Structures are given as structure tokens and as C-alpha cells.
Amino acid sequence: MAGPRAIQGPAMTDPLKLERRRRAIHGWLLLSPALAMLTVFALYPSVATFWTSLWSRGTRRNPSEFIGLENYRALLEDPTFWKVVWNNLLYAGVTIPASIAIALIMALWANSRIPARSFIRTAYFTPTVLPMIAAGNLWLFFYTPSFGILNKIGALFGAPSVNWLGQPDTALWAICIVTIWKEAGFFMVFYLAALQTIPPDLKEAAEIEGASRWTYLRRIVLPLLMPTTLFIFVNAMINSVKLIDHLFILTKGGPSDSSKLILYYIWENAFAYFDRPAAAAMTIFVLIVLGLLAAFQFLVLERRTHYQ
Structure with a gap:
């Protein structure tokens, strides 16, 4: 055997x-x-x-040398860098929640039974298809002192002319408005697609139980939209770091670095000042921050998201 x-x-x-x-x-x-x-x-x-990032800035007379983490130390001691970081945090803190909230409101309205629903959806999505350079030039016309549309409207009510892009107190907020206007329609498409996957039986059951619209929205719709919200949040977070096209048209980071964002500062160091090691150090800093946020997403937010 x-x-x-x-x-x-x-x-x-x-x-x-x-x-x-x-x-x-x-x-x-x-x-x-x-x-x-x-x-x-x-x-x-x-x-x-x-x-x-571990090498020094090289020139013809002085070739680059290995300096280890010296560029990172100089980066942490650079006041302009921290000002740019604060600008980017403020920019993200304003544009991300505002874009998501406006996109959700537009999607809820565009998904309801209203006249000219297709036209409204197209109108909301139109800013998304515009190139950022074209959108920047369009808003440059809006923000132009004395001749811009915003100042013309303000003049009708006796308001003084404002240099929206030329003042440190208003430049970054003007950039935030452009970003919100550009991204809200794009995020609306994802919310609209997610709303159309919610079974209508749930709404009928909520009406039979006597639930109000707000209760139905808060208890049923918003939890079912959490996977879409998480996806939109991640995209909005990435966009808050990578969008610099409109800065070239509107402010170029000015005045006094009040509207300068991290990616524009990286570009400026790499291609305007030809300091590639400093730009590389800032790039690694951005990658580390995005990596930590991604880990937070998978370890915390992903567990709190229900996909069914």
C-alpha cells in the first residue's frame, strides 16, 4: 500500500x-x-x-555637492515657505468644503423634477470644460479695477472700486472664488450619478413613515453618498495642491506672496531661480503630507464609510 x-x-x-x-x-x-x-x-x-534634494545648488564655477539634509533645514527656516504653507492651508480649508457643499446642493436640485433640468445640468457643468487659463482670463476681466464687472456692479450701489487681485487682503480670496466656481460643477457630476443610484423605494418608504425631507436627506441620502463624498474629498485635496494655472494669469503669487501656493513656489524655485534642490525638497515635503493624508483616509475615513 x-x-x-x-x-x-x-x-x-x-x-x-x-x-x-x-x-x-x-x-x-x-x-x-x-x-x-x-x-x-x-x-x-x-x-x-x-x-x-540631497545636493546643493550647482553653478558653472561651483558644481553641486552632497549636503545631506541641509536643504530641508534651510526650508524649515525659510519664512516665505511657511507663508506659502499657510496660504495653501487656508486655500484648501476654504475651497474644499465650499466646493463639496455647493456641488451637493447643485446635484440635489439638478436631480429633482424641475423645468429645463437638462439645461441646468449643462449650465452647472460648463465651467468644468473651460481650460483653467481661459477661466483665469475670464475672471481677470471680472476683477479688473474700475472696469471689471464686479466693480461695475458695486458702483451701482455706491461701493468704491476695489483692486481685488492687487491687495494682500483680497488676492487669495479672489483665487478661492475662481477655484470654487471651477470645481463645483465637476464634483456635481459625481454626486448626480450617485443620487441616481439610490433606489426610489427608500424615498417612498420614508414618506410613508412620515419622515420630512430634511430627515430623509440626513438619515438616508447623505450616508449613502459617503463613498462619493470621500472620493470627491480626495480629489479636491489633490487639486488644492496641484492647481496653479490660474495663478499665472491672475496674481503670479502676489502681492507680497499673499496668494502664492506651494506648487507655484516649487515651480518658481525650479524654473525661475534655477534652484532645483530646494524645489526637490519642497516636493518631498508635499509627497510626505499627501502620504499621511492618504494613510488617514485608508485607516480612518475608509472604515467609517458604508458602501452598501
């Missing part, structure tokens, strides 16, 4: 090993395009950026 068992054992396990190996190879082949893209466009640039 021992002989046949000893012979049949490898014969039974070899097909299983071959099947597992075939599935593993098939899985890696499916993952290889994504891994190649991530390696070329994400991992390698990140490693190269970190390596660049």
Missing part, C-alpha cells in the same frame, strides 16, 4: 503546483503594465527627486 501512495502523492500535487504557478504568472502579467507605469511615472521620479 505504501508504494502506490508514494507514487500517487507527487502526481496529485504537481498539477496543483503548476496551476498555482500559472495563476501567479498570469496575475503578474496583468499587473505588469500598471507596475511599469507606476515605476516610470511615480516611483522613479520620487526617488530621483529625493536624491536631488
Whole structure:
């Protein structure tokens, strides 16, 4: 009896090993395009950026030298950097919740039974399809002192002319308004798609139970929209760091760095001042912050989100 068992054992396990190996190879082949893209466009640039941040700024007479974390120390001692960080935090703190709230309100209205619903949806989404440079030029006309539409409207009520983009107290807020106007329609599309997946039976059941519209919205709609809200929040957070197109048109970070954001400051150091190591150090700082926020998303927010 021992002989046949000893012979049949490898014969039974070899097909299983071959099947597992075939599935593993098939899985890696499916993952290889994504891994190649991530390696070329994400991992390698990140490693190269970190390596660049460890060197000094080089010139023809003084070639760059390895200085370790000196660029990071100089970055932490740079008052302009901290002013830019504060500007970006304020910019994100204003644009993210405002864009999400306005997008939700527009989606709820555009999803209801109202006349010209298709026209309203198109009108809300129109700012999204405009290039940011075109949107910046459009709002530049709105903000122009004395001749801009906003000052013309204010003059009808006796308000003085305001240089919206030329004053430190108003420049960043003017940039925030442009961003909210541009992004709210884009986020509305995701909310609108999510609202259309909610079964109408839930609303009928809530009406039978005597629940008000506010109760239905708060108890049923908003919890079911949490996955979409989380997705929109992550996109809005990324956009608050990467959007700099309108700064080139409207303020160029001025006046007195009052509207300068982190990505514009990185571009300025890399391509205007030709200080690539300092720009690389700031880039690593941004990647670390975004990584921590991503970890918070997966460890905390993801667990509090119900997908069904």
C-alpha cells in the first residue's frame, strides 16, 4: 500500500503546483503594465527627486555637492515657505468644503423634477470644460479695477472700486472664488450619478413613515453618498495642491506672496531661480503630507464609510 501512495502523492500535487504557478504568472502579467507605469511615472521620479534634494545648488564655477539634509533645514527656516504653507492651508480649508457643499446642493436640485433640468445640468457643468487659463482670463476681466464687472456692479450701489487681485487682503480670496466656481460643477457630476443610484423605494418608504425631507436627506441620502463624498474629498485635496494655472494669469503669487501656493513656489524655485534642490525638497515635503493624508483616509475615513 505504501508504494502506490508514494507514487500517487507527487502526481496529485504537481498539477496543483503548476496551476498555482500559472495563476501567479498570469496575475503578474496583468499587473505588469500598471507596475511599469507606476515605476516610470511615480516611483522613479520620487526617488530621483529625493536624491536631488540631497545636493546643493550647482553653478558653472561651483558644481553641486552632497549636503545631506541641509536643504530641508534651510526650508524649515525659510519664512516665505511657511507663508506659502499657510496660504495653501487656508486655500484648501476654504475651497474644499465650499466646493463639496455647493456641488451637493447643485446635484440635489439638478436631480429633482424641475423645468429645463437638462439645461441646468449643462449650465452647472460648463465651467468644468473651460481650460483653467481661459477661466483665469475670464475672471481677470471680472476683477479688473474700475472696469471689471464686479466693480461695475458695486458702483451701482455706491461701493468704491476695489483692486481685488492687487491687495494682500483680497488676492487669495479672489483665487478661492475662481477655484470654487471651477470645481463645483465637476464634483456635481459625481454626486448626480450617485443620487441616481439610490433606489426610489427608500424615498417612498420614508414618506410613508412620515419622515420630512430634511430627515430623509440626513438619515438616508447623505450616508449613502459617503463613498462619493470621500472620493470627491480626495480629489479636491489633490487639486488644492496641484492647481496653479490660474495663478499665472491672475496674481503670479502676489502681492507680497499673499496668494502664492506651494506648487507655484516649487515651480518658481525650479524654473525661475534655477534652484532645483530646494524645489526637490519642497516636493518631498508635499509627497510626505499627501502620504499621511492618504494613510488617514485608508485607516480612518475608509472604515467609517458604508458602501452598501
